[in-house]
Every structure is written in C-alpha cells, then in structure tokens.
Amino acid sequence: MSEKPLTPADYRTNVHNNWCPGCGDFGIVAAIQKSLLEMQVRPENALLVSGIGCSGKTPHYIGTYGMHTIHGRSLPIATGAKIANHELTVIDVSGDGDGLAIGAGHFVNFGRKNSDILYMIYNNGVYALTKGQASPTMDKGMKTKSMEEPSIKEPINPASMAIQCGYTFVARAYSYDINHLSSLIKQGVQHRGSAFIEIMQACPTYNDVKTKEYFTPILYDLQKEGYDAVVKNPSDANEVREKKLAAITKSWETGAKYPIGVFLKVDFQTYEDYLKEKMPMMKEKPLVKHDISGIKITHLMEELTF
C-alpha cells in the first residue's frame, strides 16, 4: 500500500455537480474533504453514506467509498457497514426530511447504540429536491415562497433530540463556516461513539426566510464563549445528567443569539467495544478480514444429537 501524503485531489471526484448555485451543500463537501485531508484518513478507509434528496448526492462528489442509498435509511446501512469493518471511518449524511421524518425511527435508535459513526443532518427546513415542501424542522408559522400556507406544525430541534436519544457527541454547525464545520467534523470522527452534527444549511432556492442574511448576525460559537460541553467523569451519573440538561437548554436558545459548536461530549464504551468483547474474531481484526472458507459445523450437529 502506498503511503505518500494525501492531497486535496485525493478527496475529489470528476462527477458533475448539479446543486443550485450558492447551495450550502458546497460548503459541507469542502468541509468534509478538508477534515479528512487534515486527519490524513486514506480515501479507501472512509465510507460516506447518504440518503435521498440534495444531501444524498454528497458521496458522488467525495473521493472516498460512497453509498447513496434509500430515503431515510442511510443510518441502518451505515451501521451494517461499520460492524463488517469497524476500522473504516464511517460518515453518514442526510437531510432533515431524510433523518427526521421518514428516517426518524433510525435517528432515535442509532443514538442509543453509541456506534462509532458520525451522523450529520443538513438542516434547511425544506424538502428542496421535491420543490420546497416543509420539513420537520420548519418553524411553526413560517412560510417559504413555494408554500401555499404557513406551517402549522411544531418543529423538531435536531440537536436537542440527539442529546435525548443518547448520541454522545452533539454539535451544531453552519454550512458557510467551513473552518468551524471541518473542525467539528474532525472532532466528531475522532470521538469514540455516535456523533451528531446538525448543520444549519441555507437553501438559496426554496428557503427565503432562513437565509445567509438571517443567520450571519445571530450565530455565535459556544466554545468561544467558554461553554464546557465535556463530561469529565462519564461514570458519574449526576454529572452526565447535569451536562445533558445544560446542553438541551443551550440547544433551545433562539432569537437574537443562535449557538453553534459542541453541546455535549461524553465518552462511554462504544457499540463496537461491546461486540469485540462478545466476538473473539472481531477483537482480532474486522469481521470482513477473516477467511470464511472451510467452516465446520460438527459442534452444532453434535449439540442436536441424542
């Protein structure tokens, strides 16, 4: 295997990009590429999984292994891949409809597992690829130019929900702040366990309310203000609870000040750690790297013999 230093070109593809001009997704792709390069994750050792919608096209533009999958189903697909080869860096990206409407059950249950995957939701409040319907994160009373009537449903707060579902690294980012986002992606990848980043992504075509002009004056960086998101002693149930409650409160800040940065980080045993304890083969090396020829089942037959 060649080990020459990786360059930005290693993370690109020649696939024609058909996102709208000015789309926040360009910033996200750049941030993913930047963080992988900075961590020197070899392209063959990374797997990028996505669902359906504009966000779903992300893997086509990044030179790692990629899977552009089914609407709402990227998380279960990513978890299967991670168990097959736990040495892969697995990043899952999806839209707010993808992850919080059709895939909400997976979003909830993935958090519970603390599997070592980074999950990111591009949150723009709309279903853009199907021409601007409201997504589960759209504010109540909000109406974009493509809607007939304002939304009359309460929005989901993805970061808050992630904390409650058990994600052990929860952050919020902004798609036009590539440096900040790529720093969070690095932290999310390096975090051992299920990491979640909500990316506020302005859709220039269908969301004419939450625009660049809307976000720029209100965003502030939690860590720059000294917010401490890290649980010092993960076995202290009290501290964990206090930190989670504080993080939830922070994630609901709105109005003139809207926080980005890390809400919560706590280090627990990962799902893969548990599986390695159970399966000697997985502890030795990833399941995919084992030879499966010539397996004998004598012991299984003997067990049923009387």
Added chain:
Amino acid sequence: MVILNRVCWMAGGPQGGGVNVSADLFAKACVAGGLNVFGNIEYNSNIKGEHSFYRVRAWDSNIRSHVNLVNLLVALDSETIHTHAYEMAPGGGIIYDGEEINLDMSDKGVAGVTQRTDIRLFPLPLTTIVKSLYGPNEKPNMIMKNTVMVGASFGFLEYDFSLVERTIRQMFKNKKPTVADFNVKAARAGYDHAKENYEGIFECKLQSDHYYDRKSPDERHMLIRGNEALAMGAVKAGLKYYAYYPITPATPIAHYLEEHSSECNVHVEQTEDEIASVCSVIGAAHTGVRAMTSTSGPGFCLMLEGLGFSSLTETPIVIGLIQRPGPSTGMPTRQDQSDIRFALHAGHGESPRVIMIPGDVDECFQIGFESFNIAEKFQMPVIILSDKHLGESYITSKWFSEENMAVDRGLIATEEYIKKKGSYNRYEITESGISPRAIPGTPLGMFRTTGDEHTEYGSISEDAMERIKMMDKRFRKMHEVEKYYPEEKRIKVYGDLRADVSIIGWGSTKGAILDAMEMLKNDGVHANYLQILSASPFPSRSVKKFLDSAKKRIIIENNYSALMSGIIREMTGVLIEHKIVKYDGRPFSCDSIVNGIKKVIKDSPREVILGEQGYERAL
C-alpha cells in the same frame, strides 16, 4: 395385538403450562432410542392460557409428517381432552390428572369422550404423586405433574427408562444438578405408577434398539427444526452479520444464532424495524461480509425498498421469508404458503432475484449455505422461502454432509486486479453481466454506489442508452444463475416415471406428500411427485416435461388459490387440472393428502379443499 414402535403421542394444555418442555422430553427420549420422530406444534398468538398442543410421532421407519390420529394423549387440562377426543385412535389412551379433572361420563357435553367406548382413560393421582416426591416441609411444585405424565407415557409404552433418564440429564445439563435429579425422580414415579397399575393394558409399545451404545454421534440422529438447519447452513457459509426484528415464525433463527454468536463469530442485531434489518444487512454485505435477515410476511412488506436497492446496486444479500397466513397480521403462529407471488414480484420496478424453496431440513441446510454463494457470485438478493411448518417442526435427521460445500465469493476487485487493469468501474459492462466488486477498504477501488440508475462508474444517469445497458447487464446475470444453478438442481422427482397420479408441490408439503405416496402405494395407487425448489429462475423446461408425461396432474398447496399452479401456467402454458388446497392455517397431514388424492381419483373434481377435523369440500 401389540403395535410396536409406531405411536402418535400428543401433549396439550394451556400456553405457558409446559406443553413444549414435555413434548421436547418425549421426542428426545424417543430419538435417544433410535426411533424416527416428527413433531409439530400448534399454538396461539398468546403468552399464557390459550390452548396449544404438540404432536410427536415416533416411528420405526423414516417418517416426515404427522397424522391426524393420537394413540396417547397427555392432557394438561380438560380442554385438551374435549378438543382432541375426536382424533383419538381406537384403543388410544388419555393421561390426565384424575384428582383435578372430573370427567362426568354421563355428561353429553363432554363431546367425543362419552361417545368413544373404544378409548381408555388413565386418570393418574398426579397431585398425590407429586406431593410424595417432596419432604414434609417442602412446598410441592405442581409443574412436576408434566414430567410425571411424560414418565407415565413411557411406562404405558414400556420403554427403557434409562433413555428417559439420560435425556432428562442432557436437557437440564446447564442447570443445577438437582433440577435433573428431581425431574428424573418425577418421571420415574409416573413411569412406575403406569407400570404397576396398568401393566400390559396399552397396546402401543416402544422399544429402543440401543443404538446409542453402538454408534458414534455422527452416525446417530439429530432432532432438528428447519429454522435451525437454515441457520446452520448460513453459519457454514460464513455468515457474519444477521439482523432481525422479532416476528413469528422467523425469530427462532435469530435466537439460535444469538445462542451461538460467540463460538460462530456471528453478530446478531435486533434492529428497530425490518427496514433497518434489511438495510443494515445491505451495509454489511456491501462492506464484504456475508449478511442475512429473516422475517415473515408483515416484515417482508417493510423490506421491499431494501430489496430493490440490493438488486439495483448489485449487493449480495440473503433474506429468509418464513411464511405465515396473511394478509395483514393474519394468523401469526400458523401455517401458510401464500407468499410465493409476493416474493417473486416484491418491490417496484423489475429487479432480478433468486428465490430458493427448501422442502425439508436437509434442503434448509443446503440452501442456507448455497444462497450465499449465489448472492455473491451474481451480486443480487436471494430469498429463501420457508414457512412455519418447516421452520418449527422437529424431525430426526442424519448429520448433514459437509462434503463438496465450497465457499465461492464471486468476482472481487482487489488492489492487484485494479492496478493491472489501470482503472476501476464498479458497474463495468461485461458479457456475463457480473462486474467485480471492490470492498470498501480496498486501495484504488473507491467507488460510489447509488439507488439511482447509474453509469458503469456508478454515478447517477438518466440517459436512455445507459439505462438499456444497465437493465440488460443486470438481467444477463439471471442467465448466468441458470447455468450455475441448473434446472436439475431446481427440481426433484420422486416415485416412478409412470404413475397413476402425478403430484406437484413446493416447500414444506414435501414430507406429507412423500409419506402419503407410501400410504397410497399400500392401497395400490402409484404416485410420483415433482418438487419445485426455485421460483426464480423457474425450472420451466423440467416442469413442462414432467407435466407433459403425467396421466393425472394434481397440485398440492397450503394456500387458497394454488398460487404455484398459476406460475406454472404462466411459465409453461400447462394447466394443472386438479388442485388440493388447505388454507385453514394448519399444515397438511399425510393422511389428509391421501384422502384428497383418493377424492380426486374417484370424482375428478377440479379442486379439493381440506381442513382440520376431517373437513373436505370438492369443487
């Protein structure tokens, strides 16, 4: 008259009352004596209280099905007696708690029993017996009545008690030694009571040939269920990831694998729904391990988007579809063969797939193994179509042969392969339609897969010509499957070529059909039987050849519409004139098939509908 080594035994009682454990003990002790056993269970979708029963047929020759006849009934409650009295064999006996159950013989409400002067009642003093097992200061556990009744069964049958003891010790080997000791004591008490009080009164006898002492384990018999055999085949194939969402009757596969997870290095994941099951299997298979999920109809409904994705992205997955009656929740714990069309056409669009149909435990094992080779060689989903009856019924079986079972992982694009080629296209157009797949982690193999139609490179394309190329490529693989998995392997023919009647069937009806053929032969009716083992690719030429040479064609199916007969008509143009169907949620017994076939021979109806309790309707 003594009937030697041919007994149909049944235990019935409230769910959760110990029917299964009692039947387990009875069946295993019979196997330990070298007898052939077939056992099947009927239960409700209920945790405690509803009536359930377990039939165990112990026989001197090779049997593969149940009969609707009971020689010895162990009744854990009076409902069992009332429910099953009608199917008692003449001379049969009913074992029950004579101190708890008062059968008023003059009461006309005790249907069947009062009218049956030809059966024997064995009211055992079970409470007294159980109490006698305990010391003065101990609280008797009345569940031991079950063990006493099983012990008594063997007393009536004059079986060798050492085999009963051996079996109890084997069954409870992972519990405290006192548990086995106590159960042995209880069984012995029942055994002795029967022998002392009813010596020579019961005409059925069981005799061990003591094969245990003569034969090594691999020459002896397993007592195995289809679901276990399927799981064993998958383990043999190198299964590493199994996902499931709990559903009857597929869950036992997951439980079996979970029990052997560490030693077999298989991870069993209980997901949040069946969508996640199939999708995580896709993720694992894409990343290079052999992965599988199993479900029943309602869960398969949820899996279809994953099935289509697997077909379009050419990801090798295996899905076990263990059928039960539908639509909707249907009858969750019962038997049906009604998902064959569903499996064939499941999902939108046209997508190649392989559907393999085992008919017995040996085929469950073989197909459980081979499905992975086919999935990986041809990079498409393989559905294994089984059902409740095959999955959950016990049968004695020889050890499976592990000869000639080689793992074939198909074309893999390694780093060396890609270097030599100079570039890599995941969906490269080839003559066979198969493109070498790169497993994530392989240097130089990076590609993007997508559920959109795509180019050879894997990027989204809606180009008309690309579409034609890709559709042709994916369907070309089906021709390759046909070569690798030829028609000879997709059908089996039993019986003489020249026969009075020709039976066509698929799946779990196999055992009852084969047993029925032997019974018919004794009555002078010669039948042969075509078993279809694959719905896709369909063995059209072989099926047509068989049908063309048949005198009287009868299809037997455990569903309402005789679904396979429609598929046969579609694929071969041949109309099968006679159908025997059963859609009451219960499997065929061999004697019911004999009756059905005799009806067809006698009156030539186009359809015979069979049901439990001797139900028969001809159209």
